[in-house]
Every structure is written in structure tokens, then in C-alpha cells.
Amino acid sequence: MNDARRPPAAVLAVTLLLALGLGACGKHAPDAAGQAADVDVAEVVSKRVAEWQTYSGRLQAIERVDIRAQVPGTIVKVYFKDGQTVKKGDPLFLIDPRPYAAAVERASAQVAAAKARAVFTTADYARAQKLLAGNAISKRDFDDRFNASLTATADVKAAEAALTEAKVNLDYTAITAPVDGKVSRAERTVGNIVAAGYSSPSLTTLVSISPIYADFDVDEQTYLRDLSQVGQREVTVRLGLATDEGTPRTGKVASVDNQLNNTTGTIRVRAAFDNPDGALVPGLFARVSVGAGAQHPAILVDDRAISTDQAKKYVLVVDDKSKAQYREVTLGNLADGLRIVDTGLKPGERIIVSGFQRVHPGDVVHPKVVPMSGENDPVATR
Template sequence: MSMTRSKLAWMMAAGVSLLVISLATLQGQAEDKPVAVAAMPAVEVDVAPVVARKVVDWQSYSGRLEAVERVDIRPRVSGTITEVHFRNGAQVKKGDVLFTIDPAPYRAEVARAEAQLAATQARVRFTSAELDRAAKLVADSTIPRRTLDEREHNARDAQASLRAAQAELDVAKLNLSYTSVTAPISGRVSRAEITVGNVVAAGATGVPLTTLVSVSPIYASFDVDEQTYLRHIASVKDQTGVPVQLGLANEAEYSRAGTIDDVDNRLDPVSGTIRVRARFDNADGLLVPGLYARVKVGGSDPQAAVMVDERAIGTDQDKKFVLVVGDDNKVSYRPVLLGSRQEGLRIVTGGLQPGERIIVNGMQRARPGDVVKPKAVAMERPVTQVATR
């Protein structure tokens, strides 16, 4: 009986051992067999072909706006200011009255000169009549020739006095007109430095009554480096035809177009620059002398360029790159050299060819070597004919 139990226990232990060995064998086989993994779907990215376009290469500079004409308004006669006819900072037209100087003394001077002229005219008439009578009497030998000569002299003297009296009247009237101080040019006035009740003296000394600057056109002065001068300006026969564009401090782009007005006659040997002045229309009067201005100069003929969207450009430490999608939709890493930009599009000077496709949206979802699902789009912003550095 005990032998039967022992045999039964031995058989059960052997069965358990066989079961453990079988399970271990099956597990090992399962680990050795590769597990099939489902393929990841291709990532969809926005892809656009690089754009080839002819552009003009521009060079950008900083400058200041200057008035074409600036006038210190000064009195041409002395007297008391009785009226100021403008509002500080207002725009005025040529001929507008700015100040009035008390005209009473000058009206009196005109009246005196008119009276003097009338007296001289009467004398001229008298001496002329005397001369006519003397000429008749000399013909009859009634008076000597000397008397005729004296009356001729008196008549000529009266004529000279008449011209002097007329000149004095003209001066008196001119001085009276100067009591109305008018704008010699159209433009914008400063504040009135001399107000009503103050006495002013004629002449160029002393404080001006106000200053007046022209509004349109307006100058922008800036310094151009030697290379730009030689490439864009000196090589052009008519330097005043070189195009320029202007942008203000609060503008992202260049809002106004103009041309070079004049170039200085010498290069500064210290800075290696030459002074250039450009001319711009300012019909709206928004440009004010003294404002900071961004000016770009272009003079080269349009050149072929490859342009891409700014968003398509990535940064790898000190390098710039784009992700190119090949004909097999595989992504490749491409270092690029960048040039100037315009309205969100960047000129690529090296690394890309016209017609190649690049990722413009979704770069973070793609890596070099990946196969992607390209979605054809256009470059986000339209390309223009102008490029700036």
C-alpha cells in the first residue's frame, strides 16, 4: 500500500516537471519568433516649390529727413508787432500773411512822399513853361542867351527832383508793404518767437520771428558705403535717376519711392562713406524734417533669384537649413545660404535649385529620411520685384 502511494507521488512529480519543461520551451520559442509591427502612416506636411524670380538687390541705410527749403522769417522794417496770423505748426501757402507790424508810421511816410512828389511835379510844370517862354523871347532877341540856359538848367533840375521824389514814394510804399510779413514759400511754420506788442528791428540780426520749412518735396540724407557707391551709383551716368525707397521707424516696409537728388563731391576717408541725398514727394505732409528714416538704394539690373517662405527655414546651431521633399516623397536635410528678404520671402543664394519642393509647414513632424505625404501649397506671401538686406 505504501509502495503504491510512493509510486503515485513519483508519477505526479514527474508530470509536473514535464509540464514546467514544456512551458519553458514554448516561452523560449515565442521569444525567438519576431513580432509583426503595424507600419506607421506617412505624415502629411505642406510642401511648396521654391520660387524663381528676378529681383533688384537693394542696400539699406539709416538717415534723417531734411527740408528742401528752410527760411528764417525776419522783419524787413522796424516797428511793433500788432498781429500774428498763424497757428503754431500750421501749414501755410506762399504769400500768406504771418505777422503785421504797425503800419501807421509807414502810411504817414507814404503820404509825405506823395506830397513831395506833387510839389515836384508842380515845379516841373512851372520850369517847363518858363523854358518855353524863354525860347520864344530868345528867338525875338528880347532876352539874352544866358537866361535861356538858366531856365533849361532849372527845367532839368526839376525833372531830376521829380525822379527822386518818385523813388522816395516807391521806397515808402515798399516799406509799407513790408509791415505785412508774408510767407516766402509754402510749408509748415514753427511757433511765433516774437508775439504781439513786441518791438522788432529790421535786419538779419536778432531772433527770427519764426521759421518756415517746405513740406513737399522732402530730402532724406544718409551715408553710403564705398562698395555700394561704386556698384549702384557711380556706375550710373545719371545718378539722379537711381531709385530709392523710404520707410519710417514705425513702418515694417518701405512706403515711399524716390530718386537720388545729389551726391557729395568727396568720400570721407575716416568712415569710408559718402553723403547722399534722396528726394521724395510729401504731398500729404506726414514727413517732417528731422524724422529718422530707413532708406534703401537699388541700382543693379534685375537678377535671377530663388526665394522661399521664411517659415520653411530652420536653424541648426549656426546654420540655416530647409527640408527638401524628393520625387519619392522622402525628406532630406539641405543647408542653405540666405540673402536678402522682402515681404516674408527670403532669397536663397546657395543650396537650392528652382523647382525643388520644400516643407513650408509641418517641419516639426518630419525628419530626414522620413517618407511624408506632401500637400501641395503655394508660398504663403506673394513675391514682389524688390529685395532688401
């Protein structure tokens, strides 16, 4: 062949490289397109449920007592340890009883003296009655003896009242628990002189443990639907703390306030819960769920399967061709640990509950069927 008709060497080299590149692309492109992401798929749960509205509440002790001295004096004993659980009647503090014991003895002596005086004046009055009958005493002297008898009788009552007061004050030196509960720390210790009365410093605080109240506010609709008949029937509520899964504790509505707050549109509710383990501490925040009446059919999914697209909530539904389909959903309340889906899903449909970070709508996936609860599976990070 004539050298003039031969293509240049550089052209041949470029042509060869293009051919090899196209061959490589043609070899690997179908494999890349055919790879399907491994995902966990669960069928939506379809069953009858009773919805629960959940509100934020705060725990309150049914009985809370600020322990104060009722007589002044020096603290000579503290019987409890900080945070100790006590029973009604258990000793807490002892104020030096000696001055008050002496006051009791003095009052007892005054009672004895008053009674002796009363015996004498009564006998003298009886003699005056006989003398008056024989005109042996003047009317004025008779009236004086009668008045002395009445005064002596009154003095006995006054002395007995003083003795009773002295005994009460002596009893007040031994400060005991007025209710069952848990005490706070001792604010005044041995050797401190304390005053008496409401304005005096608190020695410690005692709160009851079980049962315990949870106070929370509900909206007008919940009140009309579930709480307007409180007093005529029991209304069950549930409670959970920050560390609890769901609301495992069950209690009863104890009272509902007598008016709606016009500013917030809510009404105050108080529920009572047994607290035998003492885990419910006054002041803690809690989640309180109120039942919404009769059961109704519902679609439920695991919260971890729900994603957010701006203001919208959606899930990825896997169709019969193993393709992921975008599905916007409207969510309801929790029921049995799952989220109620009001609109967007139908019974029997399957959704991706784990691994959806690697999937886009329209992608083919490799589904692995798992239970909807997913409690034993790692929760995907969204």
C-alpha cells in the same frame, strides 16, 4: 528548503525594486524617444528678384524759410496757429502799418511838390530860350534856368523813388507765406516790437511739405552700378520710416554729389518723394533702398527662420525623413519682404520657420506646412 540556503529578505526586496524599475524604464523610454516636436515648415521661395541696397537717410524739406521782419515795428496780428499748413501768399504776421502808411502819404506829397517845381522850371527854361534868342537875357541867367529845370526833373525821380520805397515798406508790414508748407510756432506774438534784417530774431519757420528730399550716402559699388547715369535716366528708390513694414514709398533720385568722400568711401545722394499726407517730416531718419539692376534667380526665406550661432547664420532644414538638419547659410539683401540666401539652400528644400527652439539637429519633427511669408503667424522668439 534549508533556511541557510534562503536569500536574506533585504536582498529579495532590492531585487524586486530593481526589477520593477527596469520594467518601468523599459516601458517609458521608447515613448520618450519617439516624441516629435511640432514645428511650422515652409518651402524656400525660388524666383527672380531685383536686389535693393538699403541705406540710412534723413529727410530734408525742399524749401525751408526763416520768416523775419523786413521793417521794424510792433506786431499787431498773428494770423496762423502753431503747426498750421499754409498756402503761398497767406498772411502770417502784421506789423503796425500806420507809420508806414504815413510815410507813403509824405512821399506822395513830396512827389507832387517835385512835379510842380519841375513844371515851373521847365516853363521858365522855355521863356529863357526865347529871351536868349532876342538877347534879352544874359547867358548866365539862361544857364541857371536850364540847370534849375534839370534839377527839378531829377528831384521828381528821387521823390518817386522815395514813394516806391515807402510803399514797399508798407507792404512789408504784412508778412505772408513765401511758399506752400507748414509753419512752426510763433516765436513773437502780438505786442512785441521786432527789428528788421537778417540778424533779427526769426518770427517763425516755414518748411515745404510735398515733395520732400531724403539725403543718404551710398558706397562706391552702388554708385557705379546704379547711379552713375543719373541725369540721363530716372533711377527709382524706395523709402520706409521706422514704423513702416519694408519701404512702401517710391521716389526718384534727384541729384548725386559731384565727388566721393575719400574718408568714408561714399557719395551723397538726394532723392525726392511725394508727400501728400504730410507723414514725411523734415529731420526724420528713414530707410532708403536703391535698386540693383536686372532681375536674377534667388532663394528667399523668412527672416524669422534664420538663427545665429556665434558669427554664423543657419537654418534647420527638414529632410525627407522629417529630421532637422543644421545648414549654415550666407545671407543677402531683402527682396519682397524676404531675405535672399546667397549660399546654403537649394530650391525645393523645406526649413523650420517656427518652433525650432524645441529642436536640435538630428531630431525627428512633426512638420506642419505653412507659407514662407508667415505674415499671419506669430513670430517665434529667438
